[in-house]
Amino acid sequence: MKKSIKHTNFLSLKMKQRHLFVSVLFLFFSFVGFSQVTSSVDSTSIKIGEEIVYSIQVETDSTNLVVFPEGQTFMPLEVIESYKIDTTYEQAKYRLIKKYGLTQFDSGQYTIPQQQVVINNKQFGTDSVSIEVRDVAVDTTKQKMFDIKPAIEVDEPPLDLKTLLLWLIPIVIVLSIVGYILFRRKKRKDAREEQLPPYEEAITALHTLDSSTYLKENKPKEYYSQLTEIVKRYLDREVDETALESTSDELIARLQLHKDSGNFEFSNETIRRLDAILKRADLVKFAKMYQAEGQASTDRKTIEEIINETKEVIPEPTEEELQENAEYQEAQRKKRVRRKWAYAGLGVLGAVLIAGAVYGGIKGFDDLKDLILGNDMRELAESRWIKSEYGDPAVIIETPEVLVRTDIEIPESQNMRAAKSSVFTHGEITDPLYVWLNTTMYKQQSSQGQKPGQAQAELEPLMDQALTSLEKRGAKNLMVKRESFETQKGITGIKAYGKFNIQVSDNKVLKKTSNYVLLLFAQKGGVQQVLVVYQEDDGRYAEDVKNRIINSVELEISEK
Secondary structure (H helix, E strand, C coil), X not given: CHHXXXXXXXXXXXXXXXXXXXXHHHHHHHHHHHCEEEEEECCCEEECCCCEEEEEEEEEECCCCEECCCCCCCCCCEEEEECCCEEEEECCEEEEEEEEEEECXXXXXXXXXXXXXXXXXXXXXXXXXXXXXECCCCCCCCCCCCCCCCCCCCCCCCCCHHHHHHHHHHHHHHHHXXXXXXXXXXXXXXXXXXXXCHHHHHHHHHHHHHCCCCCCCCCHHHHHHHHHHHHHHHXXXXXXXXXXXXXXXXXXXXXXXXXXXXCCCCCHHHHHHHHHHHHHHHHHHHCCCCCCCCHHHHHHHHHHHHHHHHHHHCCCCCHHHHHHHHHHHHHHHHHHHHHHHHHHHHHHHHHHHHXXXXXXXXXXXXXXXXXXXXXXXXXXXXXXXXXXXXXXXXXXXXXXXXCEEECCXXXXXXXXXXXXXXXXXXXXXXXXXXXXXXXXXXXXCCCCCCCCCHHHHCHHHHHHHHHHXXXXXXXXXXXXXXXXXXXXXXXXXXXXXXEEEEEEECCEECCCCEEEEEEEEEECCEEEEEEEEEECCCCCCHHHHHHHHHHCCEECCCCC
C-alpha cells in the first residue's frame, strides 16, 4: 500500500515537471518566433578594395524597439557605408533590413564577427561569416609601361585684382594716416619757427584783441581769457617757463620769488597790479562777476604797461650768451635738417617695404628675394637653353650656355693608347654651375671580342680614375654613391654622385658644399664622361637645372 502511494506521488511530480518544461519551451519558441534575427552577405570572396554588402534582417512586433550595431564593430573589415533601414509590414509584424558596406585592403582570410542586435533591452547575436580577400593579379609582362611625362610650362595666372585691392586698400589707408600725422607735425614746426620774439608777439596779440568784438557782444569771459593768456605767454617765454601752466596765485608767488632772488627787478606795484587783474579775470571767467563799464579797457592798458615794465627789467644778454644762443640756434638748425633727412629716409624706406610687401604678396617672397639679392641658378633655369653635340663620338646634351672647347694635354700613360681627346666646359668648379664633358677615342679597341657585359665591367676602374682626377682638381672630402645609368635611348653606363668641398688654395677649403653627378659611358673604341657640379639654392632651381642637364644626355653610337 505504501509503495502504491509513493508511486502515485512520483508520477504526479513527474507530470508537473513535464508541464513546467513544456510551458518554458512554448514561451521560448513563441518569443523567438516573434522576434527573429538573421544575417547574410552577398559574397564570401572579393578582391582587395571591393565592397561586401552585409545584411541583418529582424522580424518583430511593431511595438518593439530595435537597435542595430553602429561604428566599426565589423573589424577586421572596415565599414565604408551604413545604409538606411528598409522597413516592410506584413501580418502585424515589422520586417527590418539593415545593410552595411564592408571592405578590406589587405589580402587574406577574415571573419566578420558576431553582431549584437538589441530588441527591447535584450541582445540577439548573428552568425559569424568567413570572408576571403584575394590579390589583384597583374601581368607585368603584358602591361605596357610609359615614360614619365616631362614638365610643361604653363602661363602665369592672370592678375588677381581682388587680392591686389585687399593689399592696396589697407596700405593706402596707413599711408594716408602717416602722411596726415607728418603734415600736422610739419605745420606745427613751421609755426614755431615763424614765431615772433616774445615782446613783439605780445604787443601784436594785444592789438588783435583790440580789434575783436568781445566787448561789443558782451563777452567779458572770452575777452579776459585772451588777455590773461597774452600776459602769461609773454612771462612764460621771458621770465618763467611754467607761467602758462600756473594758476594766478602760483604765478604771482613765482614772480615774487624771482624778485627776492634778484633774477628780475620787478617792482612791488607791478606785481600787485598783475595780481589784481588776474584775480578779477578769474572772477569774470568762473564766477561770472559783472564788471564796471570801461574796466576791461583799463585792464588791457595795464597789461600793456606791465609787459613794457617787464621788458625793461629783463637784463640784456651778454656777448657770451648771444654767442651761445647763436651756436644753439645753429645746432638746432642742423638738427632740424638731419631730422628732415631722417624723415625722408624713413618715408622712402617705408615706401620700399610696402612695395616689397605688395610684390611679395602677388609674386611670392621667394621671387622678391631673388629680385633683390639675385639668383644665378634661377637665371640659368629661366634662360634659353642650347642643345648641341660635342666630341667624337658625339655626346648630345642640353645646357644653359654653350660648352666651350678646352685644350688639354693627354697624360703620358695614355698617350700611346688615346687617338684623340676633347674637353668642353662651362664655368669654373667654384661657380654655382660647372659642366665638364670629355670624349676620348683609343687607338686600339679594348672592347673587341669581349663577352656581353664585359665592357660594362670595365667602367668601374675608369670611374675610379675619373673620381681621382676630380680630387686632383680640388674636390676634398669626396662622398661617392654609384649606380647604373641608362639614357632614354637605352644606352647604359655608370653614374657616381654625392658631395664634396672645393679647395681653392693650399690652406683654404670652402665650407659651402658642392653637389656633383658624374656619368661615364664606354663604347667600342671610346669613353665619354659628363660631370655636373652645382651648389644648392634651397632646392628651388639647382636640382631642376641638374636634372634637366642629366636627363638630356644622349650618345651617338660609335660605328667603329
